[in-house]
Amino acid sequence: MDHAGERREPTMRDVAALAKVSTKTVSRVINGLPGAGPEVVERVRAAARTLGYRPNLTASSLRRSDRRSATIGVLFEDLSNPFDSALLRAVEDRARHNGVLVLAGSSEDDHSLQRELLLSLSARRVDGVVVMAAGGHQDALQQERDRGTPMVLVDRPPTFGGTDCVTTTNRDSSREAVLQLAALGHRDIAFLGDRRTLWTSQERYTGYLEGLAQAGLTLREELVRTDLHGADLAETATKELLDLGTPPTALFTAQNLVTVGSMRVLRARGLQHRVALIGFDDFPLADMLEPGITVVRQDVPGIGRKAAELIFARIDGDTSPPVHAVVPAALVRRGSGEIAPSAD
Amino acid sequence: MDHAGERREPTMRDVAALAKVSTKTVSRVINGLPGAGPEVVERVRAAARTLGYRPNLTASSLRRSDRRSATIGVLFEDLSNPFDSALLRAVEDRARHNGVLVLAGSSEDDHSLQRELLLSLSARRVDGVVVMAAGGHQDALQQERDRGTPMVLVDRPPTFGGTDCVTTTNRDSSREAVLQLAALGHRDIAFLGDRRTLWTSQERYTGYLEGLAQAGLTLREELVRTDLHGADLAETATKELLDLGTPPTALFTAQNLVTVGSMRVLRARGLQHRVALIGFDDFPLADMLEPGITVVRQDVPGIGRKAAELIFARIDGDTSPPVHAVVPAALVRRGSGEIAPSAD
DNA sequence: GCCGGTTACGTCAACGTTGACGTAGGAGGA
């Protein structure tokens, strides 16, 4: 069954020898090109089958004129994050449809790691990359872009020009969330956000400010907590907020894991029915909690589809001006965002 | 900034010309091999920098004797499933550590799609593959294995010999779950499982049977529902079970999405505090529900690490006998599995 | 019978890189 035998992999030459034709003819048959008679085709196919021949795409793409590797790179922050993995899946589906495979990596929001991964992708001559840009400078991204690699940024726009990008309605949806809380009578609405270096965090914060302003509320600086990377930091920050003399009556948590962290604290203190909560980013089972968690839901498959569409268009030579596609998010009301301020 | 100019990518030849050395010397410098004087090294580095040279790994691995592509393939069922994506991340971390990139694909539990993806990986000459075998026959997997591609199966063992594999304690943990329910006094314990073609489903079902037997309970065939692929089918099945003349007082849901489906129905009927529930596979926020969901938790990072460890050992030439590693799962008690049968 | 066109092949070089091997020059030892 399993032979550890170190035999060479069969090549076109081997197939050609067995079928008594030239390698060029084998190439024609394998690639389904015309110029081979029916019986020769059958002979070559049979030879390939008996030898267990597999075409070598790396050799092929090295030689071919189009130089395609039929592979794209995907560089997200953390592939185990549900947002990232849903996005990956959407891109992958579209890629498969084009006969393209996906090289996937997690940058952990570290731009030096992102740079390394980008170089690795570049060394493998991927046809294009879909990137969730790490915070901080984007020199490596720009450099790669400038070398001519088709590139689409998702979730966060580039700090340099000339590159397609797909984001969601971060600011507008955040404003909407805050306005909804204000409409219920909340005056002390806290903002809990991820790293300030992230564009999405900034946008959502701006939306928060706009919401407050539009509702005629004044900003209480001490209700703003940022740089909460991960649920643990969010928990700590939420506790601090609730321990304030005049604690917030509503929380706007501007990221996935931050929402989870805040939820944990509210539940631990039995406040989940008293303090309103709206989170940015949906997550599984948000509807099954008590109360259900009101969230701003991004259209993740939509974003992924759009990003894939753009990257493949660019790969196919589309040279139209760069696009910044904005895929709308929607407020999903489930209860936690519909709690009015308590009367005490 | 962005020049669409169709200029050729610089190669070693270009660098060599600029640095006034031979391509072989450039190769030595790029690969950090000895045999180049310090000032030549500097000259070559400078030339590479000015030209924006990037080594071409495909050409390199074509020519090199070890033939490594520094790439492995990962073929899971659905990369957007939290179990799969956590596994992917664990494998990816270990791969990165070895300077290896990951080509990821979703087989959707369709063995003909899996075959196609496997051929794609093979054409790219990946150094090895980590596969969650699709249900049904595994001819394509075996064929690939027999060609000498290092392979590790995760979650489900191979139906053929000679291949490493990493699974969890499906049967033992399922038995333990059922015994816990029986110990609380439950006599009508339902089994809800995924596709019967899946080895994990079969194992968990066997564990369920063993649990019943060990507790001295007799199997009620009508309490067994299988082939529930996805939360929707699970919902329907759960409703049917609850509508029986003598409905079950406890549910053992043998997969992720099945658990979610059952939970939805229990909540919709207000039974979440009356009908006991233990699920196989943990999921995010299971602890924050009311009641918390008792689950059998697999050690996903552990499984991923082990799988990665095995595949890289094989790639590095380890020829010891094939291993079937079993990573223990643990019962996590959160409430839903600790509900005693109601007295009516 | 001859000519132009088409079909079905084959030959050859090249894609970018590296292994095998060659060589010039200097260092070091007897």
Next chain:
DNA sequence: TCCTCCTACGTCAACGTTGACGTAACCGGC
């Protein structure tokens, strides 16, 4: 002084494949 060994390069071919181009055989039409 001569020989050996080492260092720092260079030359060449080959990895598996395909683009460009060559060619022999055949077909149809006049």
